[in-house]
Structures are given as C-alpha cells and as structure tokens.
Amino acid sequence: MSQPFVDSWVDGPLSTKFYTRRYEATAPAKAHVIFVHGFAEHVGRYEETFPVYASKGISVFAYDQRGFGRTACDTANKSPASSWGVTSWKNQQDDIAFFILRERERVPPQLPIFLMGHSMVRDPDNL
Numbered sequence: 823m824s825q826p827f828v829d830s831w832v833d834g835p836l837s838t839k840f841y842t843r844r845y846e847a848t849a850p851a852k853a854h855v856i857f858v859h860g861f862a863e864h865v866g867r868y869e870e871t872f873p874v875y876a877s878k879g880i881s882v883f884a885y886d887q888r889g890f891g892r893t894a895c896d897t898a899n900k901s902p903a904s905s906w907g908v909t910s911w912k913n914q915q916d917d918i919a920f921f922i923l924r925e926r927e928r929v930p931p932q933l934p935i936f937l938m939g940h941s942m943v944r945d946p947d948n949l
Contacts, residue, residue: 841892852879860941864891
C-alpha cells in the first residue's frame with residue numbers, strides 16, 4: 823500500500839528547512855487545512871487522522887515546526903542551525919504566517935483555508 827501523503831522539504835524563514843506533508847483530498851476538495859502540531863510533537867503523530875480528512879474532501883498541509891520532529895532532528899536534511907527544542911514564539915508565528923501565504927498561493931482561490939492547531943500554548947509570563 824502506498825503512503826497517503828506526499829512529503830517534502832520546504833525552505834522557510836531564516837533559511838530553515840521544514841519537513842512537510844500534504845494529504846490531498848480523494849473526493850472533490852471542499853476545504854484545505856493548514857495543521858500546526860503541538861509542543862514536542864511532529865506530523866507523524868497524525869498519520870491515522872489526516873487520511874480521514876482527505877477521504878472527506880479536506881486536504882491537509884502539515885509541517886514539523888522549527889525545533890521539533892524531522893525539521894529539528896533529521897540528520898540528512900535539516901538545516902545546520904536546527905536543533906531539538908530551539909525556537910521562539912516570534913519565529914513560530916513568522917513560520918505560520920509564511921505557510922499560510924504559501925498555501926494560499928498553492929491552493930485554488932475558491933477553496934477555503936482553515937488554520938488548525940493542537941496544544942501549543944503561549945506562556946503569558948514570557949511575552
């Protein structure tokens with residue numbers, strides 16, 4: 823059985839290479855989701871969830887955030903400056919904005935795009 827996603831490396835802000843996955847809708851696409859995983863997670867944790875979205879007509883784009891998953895730990899592909907857990911709130915927000923703009927250019931204009939995140943909470947004491 824083939825994998826239900828297409829993975830790739832994307833050059834993003836601050837010359838960081840991001841590991842990404844795309845799950846294309848198997849039915850006519852109704853919507854597109856940009857998914858941002860939670861703290862200390864990676865996109866591989868959602869391998870059972872995203873194909874279900876795709877089967878219902880919702881395409882998904884997900885990436886391992888700066889400092890996490892393959893973006894931080896893949897020895898063959900990661901950026902030289904990438905390390906596990908090394909990130910900042912500003913960098914994460916800039917990365918999200920980058921991917922929203924990138925996906926808006928890639929996805930047909932009539933397709934609504936939703937941003938979905940999981941368990942990444944900003945610490946109010948570290949504004």
